[in-house]
Amino acid sequence: xxxxxxxxxxxxxxxxxxxxxxxxxxxxxxxxxxxxxxxxxxxxxxxxxxxxxxxxxxxxxxxxxxxxxxxxxxxxxxxxxxxxxxxxxxxxxxxxxxxxxxxxxxxxxxxxxxxxxxxxxxxxxxxxxxxxxxxxxxxxxxxxxxxxxxxxxxxxxxxxxxxxxxxxxxxxxxxxxxxxxxxxxxxxxxxxxxxxxxxxxxxxxxxxxxxxxxxxxxxxxxxxxxxxxxxxxxxxxxxxxxxxxxxxxxxxxxx
Numbered sequence: 001x002x003x004x005x006x007x008x009x010x011x012x013x014x015x016x017x018x019x020x021x022x023x024x025x026x027x028x029x030x031x032x033x034x035x036x037x038x039x040x041x042x043x044x045x046x047x048x049x050x051x052x053x054x055x056x057x058x059x060x061x062x063x064x065x066x067x068x069x070x071x072x073x074x075x076x077x078x079x080x081x082x083x084x085x086x087x088x089x090x091x092x093x094x095x096x097x098x099x100x101x102x103x104x105x106x107x108x109x110x111x112x113x114x115x116x117x118x119x120x121x122x123x124x125x126x127x128x129x130x131x132x133x134x135x136x137x138x139x140x141x142x143x144x145x146x147x148x149x150x151x152x153x154x155x156x157x158x159x160x161x162x163x164x165x166x167x168x169x170x171x172x173x174x175x176x177x178x179x180x181x182x183x184x185x186x187x188x189x190x191x192x193x194x195x196x197x198x199x200x201x202x203x204x205x206x207x208x209x210x211x212x213x214x215x216x217x218x219x220x221x222x223x224x225x226x227x228x229x230x231x232x233x234x235x236x237x238x239x240x241x242x243x244x245x246x247x248x249x250x251x252x253x254x255x
Contacts (some may be wrong), residue, residue, distance in 0.1 A: 040077025048123025105131025158212035165213030
């Protein structure tokens with residue numbers, strides 16, 4: 001039986017802007033818990049920016065249901081629902097949420113970053129994970145990013161998070177070219193009279209002009225996913241997440 005826990009870095013557990021220290025831990029039903037309750041193979045769910053507690057609760061519930069139906073949850077003894085202060089003011093939250101995602105990654109409990117742990121992130125939650133994996137001595141099993149709201153070169157050779165391939169055995173990018181949120185968040189810019197096209201990793205996947213480690217794989221979901229949060233409603237996405245977890249995904253694919 002999978003044991004669900006909440007781990008929150010939000011003040012008063014649900015605040016969308018302010019941090020708390022140390023992290024607060026609760027059982028899924030709201031009862032008391034501690035980091036010592038995190039045991040066995042663990043799945044850590046990480047939401048994106050602009051999410052109230054209610055938004056996160058509903059998104060995690062839908063994702064767990066999809067993963068359970070696909071037989072993925074049976075691989076884990078514990079599921080951690082992570083809460084971090086990513087704001088709730090729409091586009092106005094974006095710039096500030098990026099800095100808070102970095103801070104979250106650098107301050108969240110190290111108990112969430114042990115061997116046998118799988119991180120499943122959405123949107124700017126990818127930056128939370130990537131920032132966390134820069135901390136000394138950490139190592140996880142899988143990093144699975146749905147619609148990652150980071151630049152498509154960030155985890156390539158020479159990128160800000162290029163070393164992530166050394167601390168996660170398997171890394172998977174789930175992306176869709178039909179993601180309207182990421183298209184708006186990464187518009188073209190003009191530098192010295194030249195148009196520079198920037199793309200999110202969650203929109204176009206790997207940059208074809210960059211180099212990536214062999215354990216970084218891409219799953220093109222453009223045929224199925226046409227919204228920023230559309231991944232959790234797709235059974236094929238859940239099954240492909242399972243393929244990452246059990247190690248049978250060995251090359252870039254389109255579903």
